[in-house]
Amino acid sequence: MKADKTGNIVTGITQASGRRHHITIVSETFPPEINGVANTLRYLCLGLMRRGHRVTVVRPRQSHESKSEFHAAVEHLFSREHVVTGLPLPGYGELRFGVCRPGYLAALWSRSRPDAVYVATQGPLGVAAVSAARSAGIPVTSGFHTNFHAYSRYYGAGFLEKLLCGYGRWFHNRTALTLVPTRKIAETTADMGIHPTCVWSRGVDCNRFSPHKRDMALRQQWGLRPNDRAVLYVGRLAPEKNLQMAVSCFERIRGLHPNARFILVGDGPMRKRLAERHPDYILPGTRRGEDLARHYASGDIFLFPSKTDTFGNVVTEAMASGLAVVAFDDAAASEHIRHEDNGMKASLPDDEGFVDHALRLADQPTLMNRIRAQARLDALELDWAAQIDQFEHLILNQPPRNHFNAIKQQGIPLL
Structure with a gap:
């Protein structure tokens, strides 16, 4: 040794x-x-x-x-x-x-x-x-x-x-x-x-988290049409997760794509404030098991704005579910995301870069879909x-x- x-x-x-x-x-x-x-x-x-x-x-x-x-x-x-x-x-x-x-x-x-x-x-x-x-x-x-x-x-x-x-x-x-x-x-x-x-x-459990669990009925509940963007966050709704960055990013996306929806899966001390300030956001609370997998797979773009996580299992779960992940070059993203290949990542100080990457995915469906497919393939290797x-x-x-x-x-x- x-x-x-x-x-x-x-x-x-x-x-x-x-x-x-x-x-x-x-x-x-x-x-x-x-x-x-x-x-x-x-x-x-x-x-x-x-x-x-x-x-x-x-x-x-x-x-x-x-x-x-x-x-x-x-x-x-x-x-x-x-x-x-x-x-x-x-x-x-x-x-x-x-x-x-x-x-x-x-x-x-x-x-x-x-x-x-x-x-x-x-x-x-x-x-x-x-x-x-x-x-x-x-x-x-x-x-x-x-x-x-x-x-x-x-x-x-x-x-x-x-x-x-x-x-x-x-x-x-x-x-x-x-x-x-x-x-x-x-x-x-x-x-x-x-x-x-x-x-x-x-x-990551690629049997549980899979693109095959995409649920069009759930997307309709979210108010989405077939080509609308579902922007997803999964995790604790708490200050250390840098959620304000995610909110700012989504609002920029919605400025160009008014029919986009923001779904924040999880619970925590910020949930009440998010619900009050953004009543149009979808806050389904904590989800488990197959229900969580269904929520993942029904999204399109996954925002992971945290700068404090040591890993962030949600990143690899999102990849396994076939989502296009936007993250900072840290934690799981630093190990498993290759920029513009199987996800998008910005350097830790570059908040504007984080937003720009998310906007590119929302604007370029071909890029988004290619990244989503590659993310799933790479997740299959994470046994x-x-x-x-x-x-x-x-x-x-x-x-x-x-x-x-x-x-x-x-x-x-x-x-």
């Missing part, structure tokens, strides 16, 4: 030993909650269980919990959940953070010792899990799923950004390895002083199985943390 100069470990994707392992996933958010972290963990856990591993989940109690198909699948495959106390996350009332003593987890793991622990979130539950795993000598890996330090500027608390960066550095550097979703995030975490890291990307392969290898075949310290002391560059 070797590492490059930014702390990112360079490793081949190889099958683990083939032995059935016990892997514990610790997260403050988990299905049936709807967000990028929960979505990623859903595919991760199911993929690991299909390989025969025993997967145990430690998570907070969610508000209004109910059984879901996912939980039924977990039970069927003999995996277990340990639910701890959950309290509302400020600014994200529907999400909760976990409260748990390290001693509780240490006792739990002394009775049923995991071969590896993966901590997906850096809240109080994550801190307790890292402490318990370290004290028990269990290999522990963390994931950098969310740019919380960058969120602070969107909530009037930009002065906390350095403090949050310091906290993130402390948290992740207590684990043997931090998994990041893109090469750009590897650079960001290196700048924060987090090391070592390894890029672990995301797949979750390869990502599960890599995850399995990384968390089950990592050297102890002092191995990485020895590499640094010997002058071998880390990413």
Whole structure:
């Protein structure tokens, strides 16, 4: 195993030993909650269980919990959940953070010792899990799923950004390895002083998300005629998603194409204000499963204005659904979108370029349709199985943390 100069470990994707392992996933958010972290963990856990591993989940109690198909699948495959106390996350009332003593987890793991622990979130539950795993000598890996330090500027608390960066550095550097979703995030975490890291990307379910699920009746409900443009956004309706950029972009599109419609799928603190200021926008709320896939496939242009996402699963879901994505050259777009080939992307500071790209798609149906077709073809290559392969290898075949310290002391560059 070797590492490059930014702390990112360079490793081949190889099958683990083939032995059935016990892997514990610790997260403050988990299905049936709807967000990028929960979505990623859903595919991760199911993929690991299909390989025969025993997967145990430690998570907070969610508000209004109910059984879901996912939980039924977990039970069927003999995996277990340990639910701890959950309290509302400020600014994200529907999400909760976990409260748990390290001693509780240490006792739990002394009775049923995991071969590896993966901590997906850096809240109080994550801190307790890292402490318990370290004290028990269990290999522990963390994931950098969310740019919380960058969120602070969107909530009037930009002065906390350095403090949050310091906290993130402390948290992740207590684990043997931090998994990041893109090469750009590897650079960001290196700048924060987090090391070592390894890029672990995301797949997309191309059976669920498919252009074949386009629903003309739904488009008619949206008030569209056959050649009208459906501009789509899917995600949290919140300030950190840069939604004002999406609104400005759509209004420019509508100035040239009055029959275009803007459909914003999701929920969040901005929903009420959007509904009041733009009563003509279509706000269907949170959609799941096949209904979500139908909404994706019924769109034409997908706007992803976020500048804070670490990945953005919605980008690859939109590609799989055959949409023409407009995004900034960051997160998933930086990895998977080739400008004017399978999508459109603008540099991070270039808001006007973002709008211009969307206008070109709206004005040039031939370009839009070519990009939509190529996006679907490229999404078919983004298989979750390869990502599960890599995850399995990384968390089950990592050297102890002092191995990485020895590499640094010997002058071998880390990413």
